[in-house]
Amino acid sequence: MFKKLLPLFCFFLLNTTLYAQYIxxxxxxxxxxxxxxxxxxxYDKFGHSAFRVKDNTLGYDIVYNYGTYDFETPNFYTKFAQGKLLYELSFYNYEQFLASYKRQNRWIKEQVLELSLSDKEAVFNFLQNNAKDENKAYKYDFFFDNCATRMRDVLKEVLGDRLQYNDSFVEEQYTFRELIQKNVHCNSWGSLGMDVATGAVTDRDATAWQYQFLPNYVYQAxxxxxxxxxxxxxxxxxETNFLFKNNPVTHRSNYLLSPLFIFSVISIWVLWITFRDLKRETRSRFLDAGLLFITGVVGIILALLWFATDHSATANNYNLLWAFPFSILVTAAIAKRNPKAWVSRYIIFLLLLFLLLTIHWITGVQEFAIGLLPLFMALAIRYIYVVYYLKRKTSLVVSRK
Known part of the structure; x- marks a missing residue:
């Protein structure tokens, strides 16, 4: 009778006492x-990692998951945007974990660790203590402190120098950006969003230790x-076990809805208006105002991500070279029929920023979204035309005097 009740007793302790007693x-x-x-x-494209503690003798099978957060957190979305949202270590029955990912058709692999009883006790005790209310929260960082890196860090913390990772699983050198782009299609909106939002810090070469921010590399390491x-x-x-083999699904991307196609269409439209303006010897003032307004708004968002948040990946973002925040202040000035001379100088300044962007791209300081390439070309050509038009108009005014 005692043996039958012991598993229920242990699981009851796990879920009600928050590890106030030794399990x-x-x-x-x-x-x-x-x-x-x-x-x-x-957010699921990169996979997931968790610990499993299974004890058939005592009758429990628990998953410890560092990838959860509380939707009831006050100012949830504000904290998420600011990079201040705390993630938590949660625990629940393995069958719940398995069923959840089966429904999502996501494969699950298990690596059973070769640990002595004392090592297993040490790891389990660490997880139990870490799951207490006062310890379970941590400040998430996509590259340096997430559900995957916690696998590596917990084991290293508990096992110390007896545990040795080596670099043999790294066959090619990649930057952080290249590593995350391996999980998404380069001509997708998700890829474009990440490329625009993340800065040059993601274009550094990652070490083998740092590769483990991705679950697949935790597995390989x-x-x-x-x-x-x-x-x-x-x-x-x-030993390694395949707990669930998914049914692979082939996804066909629609090129007509891709960033490269959409921005190509927009760029052709901008170039067509520019060509028409050239033929008519005029300037579409509201197009210029719209371009400066939109790029200015994007620039403000990127600047806030860099300077006003705790996201490590959004620092040193040279997308600000094409989306310059102060352009929004020039919107009204360039919309005038006869803008002042400084507006032309400002557009020349924007062209110099494009030159810097090109240098940064060629030298590898930062990679930029391939889907934006047509837009970059269209903006540069439009700016050149605006400078040409304004200078020509100024010359005509001076000659008439």
């Missing part, structure tokens, strides 16, 4: 790293990691 773990227990494949939504056990070096991973 035992037996010799037959297993601690695993779970790796989940990519999902449909953009664990495969090659070693653990010192009483002076004997052994693989960290004892």
């Amino acid at each position: 035992p773990i037996s010799e037959d227990s297993e601690i695993s790293i779970l790796t989940v494949g990519p999902g449909e939504a953009l 664990a495969t090659t990691a070693t653990l010192d056990a009483n002076g004997k070096t052994q693989p960290l991973v004892k």
Whole structure:
């Protein structure tokens, strides 16, 4: 009777006392790293990682998940935008975890770790303590502190120098931007959004240790990691299991809805108006005002992401070279039929910024969204025409005097 009640008792303690009491773990227990494949939504494209603690003797099977947050958090969306939203370590029954990702048709791999009983106790105790109300929250960072990096960090914290990661799983050198772009199509709106929002900090080469911000590389790093056990070096991973094999779905992207096509159409429209203006010896003032207004608004958003948030990935963003925030202040001036001379000088300044953008792109300081290339060309040509038109008009006025 006692053996039948013990699993219920342990799980009751796990869910009601928040680890105020010691929860035992037996010799037959297993601690695993779970790796989940990519999902449909953009935030699921990179996969997921979690710990699993399974004890058949004591009858519990728990998943510890560092990738959760509380939707009831006051000012949730503001904190999310500012990079101040706290993520949490949550725990629940493995069957819930499995069922959830089965519904999403996402594969799940398990790496059972080769740990002694004392090591399993140490890892389990760390997770129990970390799941307490006062410890469960942490400040999420996409590159440096997320659900994937926590797998690596927890094991390193508990096992210390006995656990050794090596670089052998890294076959090619990639930047942070290249690593995240491997998970999304380059000509997609998600890819474009990330390229515009993230700065030059993401164009640094990532080390093998830093690769583990992505779950797939946590999986690969664990495969090659070693653990010192009483002076004997052994693989960290004892066995690997495929817990759920998904049914691959082929997604066909619609090029007519892609950023490259949409911005190509917009760019052709801008160039057509510019050509028409050239033929008529006129200037479409409201087009120029609209371009400066839109690029100015984008620039303000990017500047706020850089200077007014805690997002590490949005710093040093040279997309500000084409989306310059102060352009919004020039909107009214350029919409006038006869703008003042300084407006022409400001447009020349914008062309110089485009030159800097080109240099940054060629030298690898920062990569820019390929979908924006037609827009860059159209803006540069339009700015050149505006400078030409305004200077020509000024010359005509002077000659008449």
